[in-house]
Amino acid sequence: MSLQERDLKALWHPCSQMKDYESFPPIEITSAKGSLLHSSGGDIIDIISSWWCKSLGHGHxxxxxxxxxxxxxxxxxxxxxxxxxxxxxxxxxxxxxxxxxxxxxxxxxxxxxxxxxxxxxxxxxxxxxxxxxxxxxxxxxxxxxxxxxxxxxxxxxxxxxxxxxxxxxxxxxxxxxxxxxxxxxxxxxxxxxxxxxxxxxxxxxxxxxxxxxxxxxxxxxxxxxxxxxxxxxxxxxxxxxxxxxxxxxxxxxxxxxxxxxxxxxxxxxxxxxxxxxxxxxxxxxxxxxxxxxxxxxxxxxxxxxxxxxxxxxxxxxxxxxxxxxxxxxxxKTFERVRQDSYLLDDSLKEVGEATGFLHNYRSMGFVAAADIKPEIVEGSDTKRLGYKVYQEAVKNGLLLRPLGNTIYLLPPLNTPKELITKSTSIIIDTMKSVLK
Ligand SMILES: Cc1ncc(COP(=O)(O)O)c(C=O)c1O
The missing domain is CATH 3.40.640.10 (Type I PLP-dependent aspartate aminotransferase-like (Major domain))
Structure with missing residues (x-):
């Protein structure tokens, strides 16, 4: 039996509709370091700090x-x-x-x-x-x-x-x-x-x-x-x-x-x-x-x-x-967060400029969020846009977990700039392919 089959047989995941895992199995994590999750399918940037808690990344x-x-x-x-x-x-x-x-x-x-x-x-x-x-x-x-x-x-x-x-x-x-x-x-x-x-x-x-x-x-x-x-x-x-x-x-x-x-x-x-x-x-x-x-x-x-x-x-x-x-x-993590706060804000605005899909930008510290524009949501042929974005982003190497139609970045506070830049381009590609 594959790990995914054994998982489905024995494990009830938190905050999940278990049926979803039949068509899109949970990601198999093999190890994690800093802002990266190493999975059986390749590296994934943990841009949500694993439910907002990994403030200094994995395995500090x-x-x-x-x-x-x-x-x-x-x-x-x-x-x-x-x-x-x-x-x-x-x-x-x-x-x-x-x-x-x-x-x-x-x-x-x-x-x-x-x-x-x-x-x-x-x-x-x-x-x-x-x-x-x-x-x-x-x-x-x-x-x-x-x-x-x-x-x-x-x-x-x-x-x-x-x-x-x-x-x-x-x-x-x-x-x-x-x-x-x-x-x-x-x-x-x-x-x-x-x-x-x-x-x-x-x-x-x-x-x-x-x-x-x-x-x-x-x-x-x-x-x-x-x-x-x-x-x-x-x-x-x-x-x-x-x-x-x-x-x-x-x-x-x-x-x-x-x-x-x-x-x-x-x-x-x-x-x-x-x-x-x-x-x-x-x-x-x-x-x-x-x-x-x-x-x-x-x-x-x-x-x-x-x-x-x-x-x-x-x-x-x-x-x-x-x-x-x-x-x-x-x-001096807290001070650095105040100084580097613009990175995440800039990232989502760049996504918005490149795609035209986002509005309602807000950010403070090491959190930035924006909503998918209502006309884009209405024009989409999929009902669970946030979930679609999550699926496509994971395939592209980024762990997002949108809240409804809200996309947010909440990475470990010591995430290197290069990974934020990389996340920005993954979100742009992801949104372009999901929202076409
Ligand atoms: C603001 C806030 N309060 C309470 C909780 C609940 O914390 P826990 O999941 O550790 O019970 C959370 C979890 O996300 C939270 O964000």
């Missing part, structure tokens, strides 16, 4: 050696009742990179860490005599993960729809000042948002946001100054601001926290993906001492935060994360 030597060295000591030990130098080093590194915070709480996955921040917020309000503060709001087009609570906080219908009956109601803040929309004016937008917030002010525990860039909702970028308004409103109304920095943090937008771009300090910030440079699952929630202290008391008070995940703070992830921070510091 410093991270590999840190992980290998840790494996010789121990790979995982329960984090309740124990400590170790590695995990404390990591906390200190994270807090140095995010100086507005005092405490780090570790989790296994991104979804889990967003839930942790929401649970902390709710319990905080309960323990400070505000049991009326039970509701959360989040942003239209947001994405926060795949657990029931994070699906409810998200606004990507496809992922949550079958589970709607289980999901708590989390209303969405609409009218965001998106950079590509006609209603991109912050004042007009805020004039509609503020009364909606005021209406909910007394019952709100927190507002969950992806700062500046909304990933799975379509790689949308909104005016960062909205964050300043939200922070001010939250502080004036005793509501927590919860920043999901899983995609945007750790350099993706050129800062440790995207909120840094506008000097906003949410009550909670949540990280995963780039935290370990995508080496292994690890996530964390950062918060401040004044929130932490509300949970600090005699055991009998019942005020402790009793959340646990088996692998939280696991040593493999921690070793990867400590090494990733070292590389970020030594190579």
């Amino acid at each position: 030597p410093e991270i590999l050696s840190s992980v290998k060295a840790q494996m010789d000591k121990f790979e995982h030990v329960i984090l309740a009742n124990t400590t170790n130098t590695l995990i404390v080093d990591l906390c200190e590194k994270i807090l140095k990179a995010c100086p507005s915070y005092d405490k780090v709480f570790f989790c296994d996955s991104g979804s889990d860490s967003v839930e942790v921040a929401m649970k902390m917020s709710l319990q905080y309000h309960l323990q400070t005599g505000n049991s009326n503060r039970k509701k959360f709001l989040s942003l239209q087009n947001g994405y926060h993960g795949e657990t029931i609570l994070t699906l409810a906080a998200g606004d990507c219908g496809l992922y949550g729809a079958p589970f709607a009956s289980l999901m708590p109601q989390i209303d969405k803040i609409e009218e965001l000042p998106y950079v590509n929309s006609e209603s991109n004016d912050l004042e007009t937008s805020w004039a509609k948002i503020e009364p909606f917030l005021d209406k909910n002010a007394k019952s709100l525990a927190g507002i969950v946001i992806e700062p500046i860039l909304q990933g799975a909702g379509g790689m949308l970028i909104y005016d960062p100054k909205l964050l300043v308004r939200l922070e001010k409103w939250c502080n004036e109304n005793g509501v927590h601001l919860i920043a999901d920095e899983i995609l945007t943090g750790m350099g993706r937008l050129g800062y440790a926290r995207a909120c840094e771009a506008v000097n906003v300090k949410p009550h909670f910030s949540v990280f995963s993906k780039g935290l370990t440079a995508g080496f292994s699952p690890l996530a964390c929630v950062l918060t401040t001492d004044d929130i932490y202290e509300v949970f600090y008391d005699e055991y009998e008070s019942g005020k402790a935060f009793m959340h646990s995940n088996t692998y939280c703070g696991n040593a493999i992830g921690a070793a990867a994360a400590v090494a990733a921070f070292k590389v970020y510091e030594e190579e």
